[in-house]
Amino acid sequence: MKTSLPWQTPLWDGLIARVRTGNFPHALLFTGSVGYGKSVLAEALIHGLLCQFPADSGTACGQCQSCRLLAAGTHPDLMWLEPEEAGKAIPVDRIRATSTFFALKGQYGGRQIVFINPAEAMNRHAANSLLKTLEEPTEDALLILISSQPSLLLPTIRSRCQQVVFPRPEAQLSEAWLQAQLSEVKESATIKNLLALSNGAPLAAQALHETGGLAVRHDLASQWVEVAEGRADPLACAKQWSELGLPKATRWLSSWVMDLIRLKSGADPVVITNGDLRPQLLKLVTGLELKRLFAYLEQITETARWANGQLNAQLAMEDLMVSWSRQHIGLK
Numbered sequence: 001m002k003t004s005l006p007w008q009t010p011l012w013d014g015l016i017a018r019v020r021t022g023n024f025p026h027a028l029l030f031t032g033s034v035g036y037g038k039s040v041l042a043e044a045l046i047h048g049l050l051c052q053f054p055a056d057s058g059t060a061c062g063q064c065q066s067c068r069l070l071a072a073g074t075h076p077d078l079m080w081l082e083p084e085e086a087g088k089a090i091p092v093d094r095i096r097a098t099s100t101f102f103a104l105k106g107q108y109g110g111r112q113i114v115f116i117n118p119a120e121a122m123n124r125h126a127a128n129s130l131l132k133t134l135e136e137p138t139e140d141a142l143l144i145l146i147s148s149q150p151s152l153l154l155p156t157i158r159s160r161c162q163q164v165v166f167p168r169p170e171a172q173l174s175e176a177w178l179q180a181q182l183s184e185v186k187e188s189a190t191i192k193n194l195l196a197l198s199n200g201a202p203l204a205a206q207a208l209h210e211t212g213g214l215a216v217r218h219d220l221a222s223q224w225v226e227v228a229e230g231r232a233d234p235l236a237c238a239k240q241w242s243e244l245g246l247p248k249a250t251r252w253l254s255s256w257v258m259d260l261i262r263l264k265s266g267a268d269p270v271v272i273t274n275g276d277l278r279p280q281l282l283k284l285v286t287g288l289e290l291k292r293l294f295a296y297l298e299q300i301t302e303t304a305r306w307a308n309g310q311l312n313a314q315l316a317m318e319d320l321m322v323s324w325s326r327q328h329i330g331l332k
């Protein structure tokens, strides 16, 4: 049975109240940072809406025929559109198929739902094709779009959806939830650290832990320092970074560079986001120039803009690492 997450109660209650009053839009755009649980809430909502006997809270029963089809991934009134691989585009013909899907009546007499995650994985053709569906929705149609970078969407797509902004989860609820997920982690300091490194996003913190994130992060950080010092090959380093996927790689890099900028420009002691990497970052500070750091940050941001689907991860990381190897003025 799918439910929303503890910090999402106000959002959930608000959406269910609108379902009750019949004041529910045909298109929703869920926005907020990666790891806030946008798609978890969307899935719980979809199950609740398609369930034949939902609870008073709006949660699906988990047992009716609809719920069984949902669990099997074969509910005929739900279209689930995600890229085949993270970072790839959603093919335009899959988006086009949504108009045929909505043109046929729903098989269970309820809503017909299309879920698109992440919405920025639609290229311009795909987005234009979706616009037609958004302009003339059928009565039972519901589109749910997920995006952590809504600025990348066509303004016409954004304006036709009701936006639901996911706020940063409350720290106390995040910590309690993460601790319950990671029962093997005994120290609450580790839980707090994982959350801090994930900008307070509980699911990102969980993923960081489960992918051996802290160890991988420290390896990558050491290697990144060595590239700056001319002791490691930027191309070899780029290969490892590209395995993280561009969205995550660019998030990490920009966070580290921002910390370098803080260290470079601030008075001591400077508060930084990546406290665990302070020794590595401090090693670099004297050899770097603020102006060039800002230019590098801009290059990372530009790469991040196109991180979904449209860039070759390996080549993009090579560009970033080669630029990085030219940053350091003190050591070479």
Ligand SMILES: [Zn+2]
Binding pocket: 051, 052, 053, 054, 060, 061, 062, 063, 064, 065, 066, 067
């Ligand atoms: Zn049910």
